[in-house]
Amino acid sequence: MDCNVAENINILAKFLGTRDIDALNQEELFKRYGIHQVDVMVLFGGSIVEGGDVLASGIKNFVAKKYIIVGGAGHTTDTLRQVVHLEYPDIETTDLSEAEIFQKYIKHVYGCKADYLETKSTNCGNNITYLLDLLEENNIPFKSIILCQDASMQRRMAAGLKKYVKDDVTIINYATYCASVISCGEELCYTENIHGMWTIERYVNLLMGEIPRLSDDANGYGPNGKNYIAHVDIPENVKIAFEELKMAFGSETREANPLYASKVIKK
Numbered sequence: 001m002d003c004n005v006a007e008n009i010n011i012l013a014k015f016l017g018t019r020d021i022d023a024l025n026q027e028e029l030f031k032r033y034g035i036h037q038v039d040v041m042v043l044f045g046g047s048i049v050e051g052g053d054v055l056a057s058g059i060k061n062f063v064a065k066k067y068i069i070v071g072g073a074g075h076t077t078d079t080l081r082q083v084v085h086l087e088y089p090d091i092e093t094t095d096l097s098e099a100e101i102f103q104k105y106i107k108h109v110y111g112c113k114a115d116y117l118e119t120k121s122t123n124c125g126n127n128i129t130y131l132l133d134l135l136e137e138n139n140i141p142f143k144s145i146i147l148c149q150d151a152s153m154q155r156r157m158a159a160g161l162k163k164y165v166k167d168d169v170t171i172i173n174y175a176t177y178c179a180s181v182i183s184c185g186e187e188l189c190y191t192e193n194i195h196g197m198w199t200i201e202r203y204v205n206l207l208m209g210e211i212p213r214l215s216d217d218a219n220g221y222g223p224n225g226k227n228y229i230a231h232v233d234i235p236e237n238v239k240i241a242f243e244e245l246k247m248a249f250g251s252e253t254r255e256a257n258p259l260y261a262s263k264v265i266k267k
Contacts, residue, residue: 005248006183008241012207015238017151017175018158024054024146024174025061033170038064039142040135043114043176044127044157045071045098047150049083049196051176052102054148056110066140067114070131071098072121076150083196124153125228128160144170151175152206156214156221159229179203204249211242 021028026036041064043055059067071077081093084101091104097119107113116138121130135142149157154175161171180191181200188200198206214232216222221229 003183004244006181006188008245008248009181009188009204009207011238011241012211012245013151013179013181015235016153016155016207016210017178018155018173019175019178020173024058024063026063029063029172033144033172035144037062038144038146038170038172040064040066040068040140040144041146042068042070042131042148043102044124044147044149044153045069045080045102046074046076046124046127046153047148047176048194048198049080049087049105050194051148051150052105052109053195054174054176055102055114056106056112058146058148059106059112059114060110064146066116068116068118068131068134069099069102069114070118070121070127070134071102072119073097074122079198080196087196124149124156124160127157128164131161132164143168144172146172146174148174148176150206151177151179152203152210155232156210156229159214159222159232162230163228204245208242208245208249211238 021032029038030036041055041058043051055067055069058064077098080098080101081096084091084105085093088105088108091108093101096104099117099119103113103117116134118130118134121127145161147154147157147161154173158171158173165171177194177197179194179197181188182191190197190200197203211234212219213221214234216224216231218225220226222231
């Protein structure tokens with residue numbers, strides 16, 4: 001496999017899977033933002049199992065006043081159900097939402113739990129609107145929030161929230177993993193083990209599916225397109241990496257699944 005392919009995948013991954021702090025603890029929050037705790041920390045269910053490990057570490061390190069897991073059933077749900085039940089047979093995952101699976105997982109493995117679950121959302125757009133509904137219904141004001149999503153979708157999740165909140169809200173990104181790939185002969189390999197990680201094929205597919213979505217043009221999700229998210233600047237090196245990957249993989253980008261589309265445009 002061409003080394004340039006691995007390098008281009010890592011360029012996309014670094015751009016999409018953003019982390020605004022180096023570690024999920026109070027020291028890092030204070031160093032970067034001058035606070036020891038955010039008002040809310042959210043894990044979105046589109047993540048791999050590592051997301052549960054990240055949420056549990058946030059809870060153990062008291063990084064937030066309230067902890068929420070958001071996720072109904074979407075394109076990643078069946079994979080999460082299978083992976084968690086296979087690794088932890090005591091956790092029954094059949095027909096559970098992503099939020100319920102992660103709640104069971106962190107209770108079983110870490111003995112902790114989130115304060116609230118949102119179980120109706122089916123995509124990144126209503127992940128955000130239903131989260132905001134939940135916060136409003138439970139009278140949870142927030143001026144600072146940590147968002148944790150699968151690294152492939154982290155930047156889009158933040159842009160989705162940014163569309164709805166005022167500029168005085170501090171949005172802190174903490175992607176649930178940082179993956180790097182290298183060329184191993186004719187194949188691509190991860191440089192380290194990540195809990196519940198996607199197959200390489202699925203991972204590349206997820207990454208490549210994000211660039212068209214983030215593009216602020218007629219076909220993208222930005223204000224000049226479907227208007228699902230706030231404007232995102234895509235750096236030139238990321239655009240070049242994406243175009244080169246398209247030449248290597250064809251137009252191997254994940255299409256939005258109409259099964260999980262929002263039925264009602266909220267707010």
